[in-house]
Amino acid sequence: MTSIDQASTASADQTPTAGAPLLSLDSVACEYRLDGGGRFRAVDGVSLQLGRSEVLGLVGESGCGKSTLAKLICGLERPAGGSITFDGNPVRALGLKKRAQELLGIQMVFQNPYASLNPRRRIRDQLEDALALNPDGSWTVDSLLDAVDLPSDSAHRYSHSFSGGQRQRIAIARALAAGPKVLVGDEPIASLDAFLQARIARMMRDLAIDSGASMIFISHDLSVVRDIADRVAVMEAGRIVEVAPTDQIWDDPQHPYTKKLLAAIPKVDGKGIIPGSS
Amino acid sequence: MSMISIRDLNLSVTTSKQTAHILKDVSFELEAGRITGVAGASGSGKTQTGLAILGLSPAGAELSGSIGFDGVELVGMPAKEHNRLRGVQLSMVFQDPASAFHPMLSVGDQITDHLRHHQKVSKREALTKAIKILGRTRVPHPEEAVKKYPHQFSGGQLQRIAFASAIICDPKVLIADEPTTALDVTVQAGILRLLRELCDDLDLAVLLVTHDFGVLSSVADTIVVMKNGVVVESGEREAVITAPQHEYTRSLIESLPGAEV
Amino acid sequence: MSIGTPKHSDNAPTNTEAVSRDPVDPGLKRWQIRFPKALRTPLGFVGAGILVIWLIVAIFAPLLAPFDPLAQNFPRLSAPSSENLLGTDTLGRDVLSRILLAARTTLPAAVFVVICSALLGSVLGAIAGYFGRAVDEIIMRIADLVFAFPTIILAMVIAAALGPGLKNAIIAILLVSWPSYARVTRSLVMTARGSEYVIAGRLLGFSAGRSLAREIAPNVISPVVVLATLDVGSAILTMAGLSFLSLGAVPPTPDWGAMISEGVSQFAAWWIAFFPGLCILTIVMAFNFIGDSLRDSLDPHTAQEVGETTS
Numbered sequence: 001m002t003s004i005d006q007a008s009t010a011s012a013d014q015t016p017t018a019g020a021p022l023l024s025l026d027s028v029a030c031e032y033r034l035d036g037g038g039r040f041r042a043v044d045g046v047s048l049q050l051g052r053s054e055v056l057g058l059v060g061e062s063g064c065g066k067s068t069l070a071k072l073i074c075g076l077e078r079p080a081g082g083s084i085t086f087d088g089n090p091v092r093a094l095g096l097k098k099r100a101q102e103l104l105g106i107q108m109v110f111q112n113p114y115a116s117l118n119p120r121r122r123i124r125d126q127l128e129d130a131l132a133l134n135p136d137g138s139w140t141v142d143s144l145l146d147a148v149d150l151p152s153d154s155a156h157r158y159s160h161s162f163s164g165g166q167r168q169r170i171a172i173a174r175a176l177a178a179g180p181k182v183l184v185g186d187e188p189i190a191s192l193d194a195f196l197q198a199r200i201a202r203m204m205r206d207l208a209i210d211s212g213a214s215m216i217f218i219s220h221d222l223s224v225v226r227d228i229a230d231r232v233a234v235m236e237a238g239r240i241v242e243v244a245p246t247d248q249i250w251d252d253p254q255h256p257y258t259k260k261l262l263a264a265i266p267k268v269d270g271k272g273i274i275p276g277s278s
Numbered sequence: 279m280s281m282i283s284i285r286d287l288n289l290s291v292t293t294s295k296q297t298a299h300i301l302k303d304v305s306f307e308l309e310a311g312r313i314t315g316v317a318g319a320s321g322s323g324k325t326q327t328g329l330a331i332l333g334l335s336p337a338g339a340e341l342s343g344s345i346g347f348d349g350v351e352l353v354g355m356p357a358k359e360h361n362r363l364r365g366v367q368l369s370m371v372f373q374d375p376a377s378a379f380h381p382m383l384s385v386g387d388q389i390t391d392h393l394r395h396h397q398k399v400s401k402r403e404a405l406t407k408a409i410k411i412l413g414r415t416r417v418p419h420p421e422e423a424v425k426k427y428p429h430q431f432s433g434g435q436l437q438r439i440a441f442a443s444a445i446i447c448d449p450k451v452l453i454a455d456e457p458t459t460a461l462d463v464t465v466q467a468g469i470l471r472l473l474r475e476l477c478d479d480l481d482l483a484v485l486l487v488t489h490d491f492g493v494l495s496s497v498a499d500t501i502v503v504m505k506n507g508v509v510v511e512s513g514e515r516e517a518v519i520t521a522p523q524h525e526y527t528r529s530l531i532e533s534l535p536g537a538e539v
Numbered sequence: 540m541s542i543g544t545p546k547h548s549d550n551a552p553t554n555t556e557a558v559s560r561d562p563v564d565p566g567l568k569r570w571q572i573r574f575p576k577a578l579r580t581p582l583g584f585v586g587a588g589i590l591v592i593w594l595i596v597a598i599f600a601p602l603l604a605p606f607d608p609l610a611q612n613f614p615r616l617s618a619p620s621s622e623n624l625l626g627t628d629t630l631g632r633d634v635l636s637r638i639l640l641a642a643r644t645t646l647p648a649a650v651f652v653v654i655c656s657a658l659l660g661s662v663l664g665a666i667a668g669y670f671g672r673a674v675d676e677i678i679m680r681i682a683d684l685v686f687a688f689p690t691i692i693l694a695m696v697i698a699a700a701l702g703p704g705l706k707n708a709i710i711a712i713l714l715v716s717w718p719s720y721a722r723v724t725r726s727l728v729m730t731a732r733g734s735e736y737v738i739a740g741r742l743l744g745f746s747a748g749r750s751l752a753r754e755i756a757p758n759v760i761s762p763v764v765v766l767a768t769l770d771v772g773s774a775i776l777t778m779a780g781l782s783f784l785s786l787g788a789v790p791p792t793p794d795w796g797a798m799i800s801e802g803v804s805q806f807a808a809w810w811i812a813f814f815p816g817l818c819i820l821t822i823v824m825a826f827n828f829i830g831d832s833l834r835d836s837l838d839p840h841t842a843q844e845v846g847e848t849t850s
Contacts, residue, residue: 099745194490267492268491272495
């Protein structure tokens with residue numbers, strides 16, 4: 001285990017952009033109390049760095065702790081150890097307090113588009129709430145909707161008249177409206193049709209980078225992450241087992257778990273080969 | 279040999295305001311020992327096609343055309359007769375294994391329920407058969423598994439149990455609706471292999487509904503592509519994937535991440 | 540539309556799908572258009588009709604009442620006749636006039652007490668549900684304490700302690716009826732608090748108050764409105780009960796409950812108690828009908844059926 005830790009720290013240090021990282025996680029841990037009385041360590045000593053204008057893909061299977069990591073970054077969970085620094089400010093758990101001004105630069109797009117929009121408020125009102133955080137920004141409700149390919153008359157509608165993909169684009173627009181420096185996507189495409197997944201993911205990447213933000217894109221789908229991420233971190237059982245530039249992960253995976261994940265992706269070649277069987 | 283033959287199937291659902299045409303002149307065949315994959319975006323009617331075969335179309339639905347099953351016409355069949363076929367000759371596996379099981383009943387009770395209902399076997403016999411079938415679908419320790427409850431299994435194991443439940447009455451047709459969508463990619467491969475084996479060994483006619491071309495590429499023999507209730511393309515797996523004829527099929531394949539086109 | 544271009548490719552099918560699924564025009568605010576729609580169910584019609592009649596009666600009572608409700612001008616205990624349509628009471632007052640004027644006190648008092656207890660209960664419940672822990676414990680244990688007693692008994696004790704009078708009766712009912720609102724609101728807020736749209740708002744820097752008012756309130760308000768409507772009936776009954784026990788409106792103010800209480804001691808003169816009782820029955824029924832159809836139309840599971848029967 002120690003050798004893996006060293007490997008991950010070593011590669012995490014090779015942040016492509018110079019200077020202090022925008023977001024830095026230093027041996028962060030998070031525990032849940034179990035019903036039986038024990039504790040479950042969902043995140044176990046994760047160290048990661050995110051540079052400016054960088055897209056970091058975080059992949060792993062369900063239950064590996066990647067969503068918990070996203071919540072830790074947003075201050076929605078209390079870490080059991082380690083520290084998270086965003087733009088020089090420590091990220092503290094939100095609790096019931098109002099979020100600190102200097103942490104508003106971290107925004108999140110959630111997994112379930114059916115739960116992440118308020119069903120009883122107009123799209124316009126929800127976008128305007130976010131725009132209020134960023135009065136100097138160039139976004140308007142109309143330009144946001146246009147950026148996510150939605151007609152401008154969507155603004156006065158309610159979320160129930162949109163499909164999952166459309167809702168997710170509204171959620172992306174809301175996160176962008178706040179003028180984030182870090183956009184965290186927690187499985188933002190997992191509940192969408194396969195044909196939409198790549199498109200929404202690319203849209204997120206382009207919008208984040210164009211607005212000068214960085215992005216952490218969490219997904220269980222390596223092939224989508226490959227499409228949009230600059231670097232990829234692979235997570236297994238609460239630990240980061242490998243961090244490397246995307247091409248390197250894809251062409252020359254080091255850790256056995258990464259290799260296993262890659263091998264399991266079915267190829268769209270029409271050959272009728274089930275992954276893993278040889 | 280064609281086990282299910284769908285001819286000009288139309289399905290429309292009338293609500294107070296309007297009539298929605300869910301399926302328009304859908305025609306294709308399911309053959310024994312072959313996996314027919316139906317691809318399409320959500321709302322394309324791929325799930326409704328499967329449900330129509332099972333006689334589970336939504337309330338207010340009007341079905342016309344023909345679904346021939348082994349010489350029997352399923353369209354317009356009285357509900358009672360359809361009930362007798364469903365779960366015995368026509369079976370189904372759903373997307374989310376966690377919600378397909380009753381949380382308070384043991385796995386053994388649930389997978390033998392319809393066996394005992396339809397074939398009037400004793401509880402002991404049913405349980406013996408359940409253990410055998412669970413072993414067949416590679417659920418670890420089948421003797422203990424029958425006594426356990428759904429929450430004690432992982433998603434992949436539950437899906438294996440769902441397959442066991444589906445094949446326990448020796449069906450001829452299996453409809454699998456997005457059976458691997460809720461599962462991790464490393465688990466998915468195992469389930470696909472199981473589906474392939476069951477299809478080959480039991481000579482099942484399988485209808486595999488999915489939006490994932492990767493899944494179709496690995497296990498389907500024939501691929502049917504649907505869009506807005508219409509079949510836009512159907513053909514052999516390799517032909518459809520490597521040389522799609524219809525523009526829509528091409529756009530779907532090209533939209534996939536990392537598509538090497 | 541060209542399918543090859545990814546732009547808007549998912550718009551076309553999904554829009555029609557959304558429209559067919561939900562009969563409500565997405566451009567309109569949900570609960571604004573459902574209120575009148577709700578009353579278009581058969582029961583809603585009847586309830587609204589009865590209520591409208593009673594409102595007209597309450598407003599124009601002085602004009603409709605044939606006699607002065609306080610004047611003791613007639614023979615005592617005379618049966619309904621062409622002069623006194625509903626007879627006279629023990630003091631020789633016209634029952635019909637008294638009933639009509641009593642509507643002016645009972646109806647506004649009941650509506651007022653329900654609005655106040657719904658406000659008090661849902662604010663306390665929302666605070667308990669949102670903040671949890673000690674605040675939740677304190678508020679909900681007080682609520683449990685109130686729940687432990689039968690409503691009318693506790694209201695009696697409070698009204699007796701405060702002294703008779705309409706104002707004190709209202710306070711007593713307010714104090715015993717808020718916990719049901721607190722309980723409902725608390726559970727709704729607890730569910731909403733964990734939902735992603737509320738968390739998204741908090742990530743945008745919403746304070747607890749803003750989160751509650753802007754994000755959560757619109758989603759919990761309709762069940763509370765339904766509960767309140769159903770509660771008007773029971774508030775009228777409790778108020779009548781208190782008056783019956785001489786803990787409500789002070790004589791000689793006309794009041795249905797007090798009239799029933801008077802009638803009970805005059806068994807042969809059935810009209811004294813019967814007609815006010817009938818009034819309470821119709822109005823409680825009307826509010827229950829309205830509440831029922833509101834509940835059906837606001838509940839997403841039954842809303843569609845309501846929409847279908849009305850169109």
